[in-house]
Amino acid sequence: MTANDPVATFRLEAQELLDQLEQALLDLEQSPDRRDLIDGAFRALHTLKGSGAMFGFEAMAGFTHHVENAFDQVRKGQLAICPALVGVALAAQDHIRGMIDTPDGEHAARGDALLAELAALLTPCGACRVDDQPPAQRWRISFRLAQDAMAMGNNPLLLLDELRGLGHCTVVALTDGVPDLAEIQPDGCYLGWDVVLTTTVPRAEIEGVFLFVADDAQLSIEPIGLSDDARLGEILTARGEVTQQLVEEMIAQRPVIGEMLVEAGKVSPEAVKSALAEQGHIARDNLQTAKLAKSADTSIRVPAERLDELMDRVGELVIAQARFKQLAAAGGDPQMKAMAEEMDRLSSELRDTTMGIRMVPISSLFGRFRRLVHDLSRDLGKSVRLVTSGEDTELDKTVIERLNDPLVHLVRNAIDHGLETAAERTAAGKPGEGTVRLEAFQSGAQVVIRVSEDGRGLDRARIQAKAEENGIIAPGAKLSDDELFQLVFQPGFSTAKEVTSVSGRGVGMDVVKRGIEALRGTVDIGNGSHGGACVTVRLPLTLAIIDGLLVRVGKGRFVIPLADVEECVELTAEADAHSRGRSFLNIRGDLVPFLRLREMFSTVPPPDRYQKVVVVSVSGRRVGLVVDQVIGEHQTVIKSLSCLHADIDAFSGATILGDGAVALILDVEHLVACGQGREEDRRLAG
Numbered sequence: 001m002t003a004n005d006p007v008a009t010f011r012l013e014a015q016e017l018l019d020q021l022e023q024a025l026l027d028l029e030q031s032p033d034r035r036d037l038i039d040g041a042f043r044a045l046h047t048l049k050g051s052g053a054m055f056g057f058e059a060m061a062g063f064t065h066h067v068e069n070a071f072d073q074v075r076k077g078q079l080a081i082c083p084a085l086v087g088v089a090l091a092a093q094d095h096i097r098g099m100i101d102t103p104d105g106e107h108a109a110r111g112d113a114l115l116a117e118l119a120a121l122l123t124p125c126g127a128c129r130v131d132d133q134p135p136a137q138r139w140r141i142s143f144r145l146a147q148d149a150m151a152m153g154n155n156p157l158l159l160l161d162e163l164r165g166l167g168h169c170t171v172v173a174l175t176d177g178v179p180d181l182a183e184i185q186p187d188g189c190y191l192g193w194d195v196v197l198t199t200t201v202p203r204a205e206i207e208g209v210f211l212f213v214a215d216d217a218q219l220s221i222e223p224i225g226l227s228d229d230a231r232l233g234e235i236l237t238a239r240g241e242v243t244q245q246l247v248e249e250m251i252a253q254r255p256v257i258g259e260m261l262v263e264a265g266k267v268s269p270e271a272v273k274s275a276l277a278e279q280g281h282i283a284r285d286n287l288q289t290a291k292l293a294k295s296a297d298t299s300i301r302v303p304a305e306r307l308d309e310l311m312d313r314v315g316e317l318v319i320a321q322a323r324f325k326q327l328a329a330a331g332g333d334p335q336m337k338a339m340a341e342e343m344d345r346l347s348s349e350l351r352d353t354t355m356g357i358r359m360v361p362i363s364s365l366f367g368r369f370r371r372l373v374h375d376l377s378r379d380l381g382k383s384v385r386l387v388t389s390g391e392d393t394e395l396d397k398t399v400i401e402r403l404n405d406p407l408v409h410l411v412r413n414a415i416d417h418g419l420e421t422a423a424e425r426t427a428a429g430k431p432g433e434g435t436v437r438l439e440a441f442q443s444g445a446q447v448v449i450r451v452s453e454d455g456r457g458l459d460r461a462r463i464q465a466k467a468e469e470n471g472i473i474a475p476g477a478k479l480s481d482d483e484l485f486q487l488v489f490q491p492g493f494s495t496a497k498e499v500t501s502v503s504g505r506g507v508g509m510d511v512v513k514r515g516i517e518a519l520r521g522t523v524d525i526g527n528g529s530h531g532g533a534c535v536t537v538r539l540p541l542t543l544a545i546i547d548g549l550l551v552r553v554g555k556g557r558f559v560i561p562l563a564d565v566e567e568c569v570e571l572t573a574e575a576d577a578h579s580r581g582r583s584f585l586n587i588r589g590d591l592v593p594f595l596r597l598r599e600m601f602s603t604v605p606p607p608d609r610y611q612k613v614v615v616v617s618v619s620g621r622r623v624g625l626v627v628d629q630v631i632g633e634h635q636t637v638i639k640s641l642s643c644l645h646a647d648i649d650a651f652s653g654a655t656i657l658g659d660g661a662v663a664l665i666l667d668v669e670h671l672v673a674c675g676q677g678r679e680e681d682r683r684l685a686g
Contacts, residue, residue, distance in 0.1 A: 010055045012301075014100050017044045018093055019367065025089050026370045032081035039204045041089075042071045046208055048096065054153065060099040063111050067092045070118055075205055079122065088117045090371070136167070136200050138224040144177065144192035146216035151187040154213055160193065162209045167199025196224065304397065307358055311544045314347075314354045315637035318545065321347045322635070322658035351635065355396070355542055362440045362447070363391035365400050369411050373436060376415045383422055383433040384415055390440035395447050396542040399519055403449075403539070406515040406523075410451040410535050411436060413509065418455035418532050430454070437530070446563055447541060452534035457527045458485055466493065485525045489513040520652050522669055548636035548655075550663065551614060551627040554603035557663040559636050559655055560625070564616045564668045568630050571611040585613060585624055594624030595675035600650075618672045625671075636665060650674055 021044040024037045031037065045068040053061040067089065073079040092114050099107050141163065145156055163169055174192035184190070197206070206221055207214070321343055328340035366388045377384040395403075419425075419434035426432050439450040460481065467473045467487045487493060491510045512535075516523045521539035528534025540546065540563065548559035549568075569587060584591045594613055597603075613624040638653045645651070649670035654662050 007055055009301075010051055010057075011100055014048060014051065015097070017048055018097050018100075020044050021048075021093050022090065022371055023367055025086050025093065026374060028081050029083060029086045029374075035204075038071065038074055038081070042068065042075055042205075043208060043211060045071060046211060050212060052100070057100060057103055059103070059107065059111075060096055063092075063099065063107075063115070064096055066115050066118065067096075070122060072205070073122065076201055082121075085121055088114060088121065090374075092118070136198055139197045139199070139203070139206060140220075140222050140224050141195040141197060141206065142174075142192065142218075142220040143195075143210065144174070144218040145189045145213055147185075147188050147190065149189045149213060149216070154189075156189065156191070156193070159209055159213070160195070163195055163197055163206070166201050166206065166209075167197055169195050169197040169199075171195050192218070307397070310354055311358060314351055315545060317347055318351060318635050318637050319656050319658070323660070324658075326658035348635070351545055355545065358397050358542065358544070359394040360397050360400055361391060362393045362395055362400065362449075363388075365403060365407070366391055366438050366440070368404065369407070369438060372408065372411055373415065376412065380416060381421065382415065382419055384419060385433050385435050386438065387435055388438045393440040393442055393447055394541075395539065396544065398544075399539055399542070402515065402519055406512040406537070407438075407449070407451065409509065409512050411438075414451055414453040414455070414533065414535075418453040418457075420455055435530070442541075443538075446538050449537040449539070450528075450534060451537075452528040452530055453532040454530040455532040457531055458488075458525070458533050460484060463487060481526065482524070488525060489523070517669075520667065544638060546636050546638065548634045548665065549614065550631040550634040550657075551612075552629040552631060553597045553601055553627050554605045556601065556603070557631070557657065557661065558597075558627075559634060559663050559665045560614055560616065560668065561636075561665070562633065564618070566615045566617050566622065569613050569615065569624075571613045571626055573609065576611065587615070587624075590622070592622050592624050593676075594626055595672065596626045598626070598628070600671070600675055600678070616668050616672075618669055623672050625666075625668075638665065 021041055024041040024044065028034065028037045028041065045064055049061045049064040049068055052058075052064065070079065070085070070089075074081060074085075079085070095107065095110055095114055098105065099111075143159075145154060146152075149156070160171055163171075172194040174194060177192060178184070178190045199206075203221060210217060210219055321340075325340045325344055328336040369388075370386055373384050373386040376382075414436050415434075419436070420428070420430075422432040425434065435454045437450070437452045439452075441448055463484055464473070464477075464479070467484075467490075468475050468477075470490075470493065472487055472490055472493070473479065489509050489512070493509065513523055516537055516539070519539055521537060523538075524536045526534055526536075540561070547562040549562050549565050551558055551560060569585075571585070575585065583593055583595070585594050586592075592613075592615060598607055608628040612627050612630045614627060614630065615622055615624050617623075634655075634657075636655045639655060640653055641648070641651065650667055651664045652667040653665045655665060657663055
């Protein structure tokens, strides 16, 4: 999206409005009487209609107008929220999204069908129709648009027409802001308006008329009572504009007195305007400068490409700073060392700030699954409730974008495979409604996401039988629960009895594992505390810059993600000699298996006399990695490997060191799995 592309900007803002509309509709299904949700849905539709027409999406605006009319009746109390209306509105929301994405597509037939469904609900015998009408209310509306309102495309006459459509109203123009002829700008808006409106609609709908101009306008909306009429009559009588008898006759008829006096030709609009100003409805002295109080806009929209470019520049700065720090240390100049330390501090702060800008709450991802659960519940005939927690947990925007598809598979499997039907749950003594939980929380430099349900859980016997049938394991193999449950991530593995439109082809969980590993994350599965299956996903906070531990193996240098490191211990020559053939190290009474990276990387030079063991945590297990030297912590700017190295699982990327050399970043999970496989092959061969 370019900064000067207004249509692209509209599309982006329209997607946000459609997401807000979807969330409001899903909430209304659970809480149909919440006024704020009804008003929110109406405002989203109203904004979409107005903005769409402004940017040339006439067909979308026309369709949205009909849906907006339905929610207008909901706001007026003439139509009740019901599941049928929510269902049609959600389908209409999808249709509007399609009309925005592909404005030249074939949308007419689908739109006509949806409008026919909506019309059926709006008929007098419709399921959602409400016959009771709210009582009429009188409002005094005073407004003055910004002077550049017409230059910005706003037409005050359209606002007045929209007010007239809400009920009976009288309009008085306020001319005291009009300057001398020589000072008038052709496109300037100098008039104000005082409107008295009698209507049955609520205040929120009147405010909706000014939705696009309220931020820069002077606006006052106040209810009118009998005391207002009496006070206005007193002012006009004291001025000699009308007689007391006429005022009493007007008040006895209970009209809005100013309106009636003008219509009867007994007083001029200017006299009423002046009296209203004295009454306090219009502050005459500061009419030109008064502004509606509003909160300042403290956020700006920045294209994602600029954030990516900023992150790349910060990464290059981190590399240059490492080079400068190394040169300062080699030079021995105290002032250079002090400057290097100061620049190191500033670059670290800049890195953290930039990474913070890229972080977005995971609620932006969790919110999408409410619609998925709603639709799957309907399609599969299961009653499902979605419970989320930890929505404020933040992740890098790149991770959020690429995490959607794996989580979709997990939620679909939880509902289709995990949850029983209402009849099966009732027979098992469970509530008829199943529950799917989405949880997120931060753990160190990782974010943990759990998808669980309270269904039947993982069937160990069934999984083993299917694995033996597919030839994945030998018949009668003895596997732990963790090892057995990991088999569901094998390509083509599925325990579904039949293939459906939702699942059963054995591609879902394989996609999940590959998608999570592409994000340098891990995924585990087991039975959770609520009785059903629980899938745990662990992801790094960011894919751009990480803190790493720089180590040396032979002449090569490697980076171990610091989040995986638990401790470092020394491997003495005696301990090295005693561990030959066992590959276990006794660390404070605990036996920790270890891998010799020299052997895995086929390092030629002889090892250092005192090697080090870096103890890492892998899926809850402690494993040691034997290296020649631990150099120290290192801010690691992650660079992707080329496609020629895509099949090397032991490395997740590379980084550039201060001296210009390249260090590979270890993928601890795959490295340990590869090393254990080699140890097993060696044991069997021996």
